[in-house]
Amino acid sequence: MFNYLSQYFKLFVFQMAVLKPENQSLKKSGKREDYLSWDEYFMATAILAAKRSKDPSTQVGACIVNDKKQIVGVGYNGMPRGCSDDEFPWGKGNADELKNKYYYVCHAEMNAILNKNSAGVENCRMYVALFPCNECAKFIIQSGIREIVYMSDKDHDKNRTIASKRMLDAAGVKYWPFTPQHKTIDIDFSKIDWNHMSQC
Numbered sequence: 001m002f003n004y005l006s007q008y009f010k011l012f013v014f015q016m017a018v019l020k021p022e023n024q025s026l027k028k029s030g031k032r033e034d035y036l037s038w039d040e041y042f043m044a045t046a047i048l049a050a051k052r053s054k055d056p057s058t059q060v061g062a063c064i065v066n067d068k069k070q071i072v073g074v075g076y077n078g079m080p081r082g083c084s085d086d087e088f089p090w091g092k093g094n095a096d097e098l099k100n101k102y103y104y105v106c107h108a109e110m111n112a113i114l115n116k117n118s119a120g121v122e123n124c125r126m127y128v129a130l131f132p133c134n135e136c137a138k139f140i141i142q143s144g145i146r147e148i149v150y151m152s153d154k155d156h157d158k159n160r161t162i163a164s165k166r167m168l169d170a171a172g173v174k175y176w177p178f179t180p181q182h183k184t185i186d187i188d189f190s191k192i193d194w195n196h197m198s199q200c
């Protein structure tokens with residue numbers, strides 16, 4: 001009995017020592033608190049990539065991440081290599097369909113998969129600004145990507161999205177929408193103190 005009480009007392013003393021104000025440093029390392037979550041970081045990377053898109057109406061970005069939280073592929077919607085953005089059409093709604101972008105543009109998801117910097121993207125997660133269309137769903141499934149995190153489902157009632165979800169569901173690819181905790185993630189080069197690299 002005495003031994004039990006003695007051990008309990010030692011544990012109590014240790015706990016009080018750790019929690020004492022002067023030892024708060026063990027709990028408060030002083031780390032910055034307002035950092036991006038992993039999901040925000042990867043979705044923001046997709047949105048940043050979308051800023052490279054020349055599409056005047058819809059800029060889409062995608063970011064592929066492996067189970068070690070390493071970015072293994074990034075892409076945005078754009079014309080194929082060698083097909084000049086200044087010569088191929090960015091139109092939509094033209095009676096002559098060859099003057100619209102759709103026959104030519106590569107989707108962000110496809111580019112992210114083809115831009116992969118690893119042997120494969122099996123079992124990876126894709127962060128994408130806009131829900132994948134049916135053609136992208138085929139690429140995603142065949143590449144082995146297992147999860148999709150998306151921001152916009154604006155085309156949810158279009159057949160290309162309905163067919164996409166039908167295939168993704170059948171293939172067991174999970175998908176869910178993402179709501180970032182930060183309303184804005186600013187990259188304002190003029191606001192960064194380059195002498196101290198502080199963005200706070």
Ligand SMILES: Nc1ccn([C@H]2C[C@H](O)[C@@H](COP(=O)(O)O)O2)c(=O)n1
Pocket residue numbers: 055057058059060076077078092101105106107108109130131132133136
């Ligand atoms: N999952 C998707 C869907 C569309 N895109 C690209 C392809 C086009 O550049 C644009 C769609 O144009 P809109 O009809 O919205 O004017 O977005 C993509 O990359 N991934």
